[in-house]
Amino acid sequence: MKFFLFDNSDNSVIVNEPEILLIREFSALWSNDRNKTKADPKGSKKSRAYRELTYIWLMCDWSSPYSDYTEQERHREALKDAGLTEEEWNDPTFRAACRKYRELQDSSRALKLIKSAQGVVDKITDYFDTLDIQERDAVTGKPIFKTKDVMGELKEVSNVVEQLKTLEFLYKKEQEESSGLMGDVEGGFMD
Secondary structure, eight states: OOOEEETTTTTEEEEGGGGGGGSSHHHHHHHHHGGSSSTTTTTTTOHHHHHHHHHHHHOOTTTTTTSOOOHHHHHHHHHHHHHHOOHHTTOHHHHHHHHHHHHHTTTOOOOOOOHHHHHHHHHHHHHHHHHHTTOOOOOOOBSOOHHHHHHHHHHHHHHHHHHHHHHHHHHHHHHHHHHHHHHOOOOOOOO
């Protein structure tokens, strides 16, 4: 289920599934008192809530443009793009909504598998980042890592990447089925 969509007419995140506002963590973000600003003294425009929802989508959603970033990079970029301060991010009400969004997203088995696989890919990347094929055994002077073995490991990594793409495809298919759209049709302005 896609709770939020990107509206390119005004570069904002919109609520695609209004039912999400029935969930207490998101309802709390939506209250007028929380959204009062100098520009909107009644809080009826929900500007803070929209900035928070933007952060949630950019940080937590699998389809975010930052989904391939590390957790820290996603947080930093989502915070900037949403126009939130660290103080606003540390707000307990907002943090509860972030946790709830992750919980909702993680309820999909396919997404759980994708996230798990992405974690493995991150660990493999770290392994290759620290691997030094020039490293030698102090006693024998022989290479610790054989180039042939490293190349074989790299070949296996390409299989992991292909499997991850397959998992992502399965998840997208699951999302299409739950949205009611058929085939390769994409939702339009009025969908």
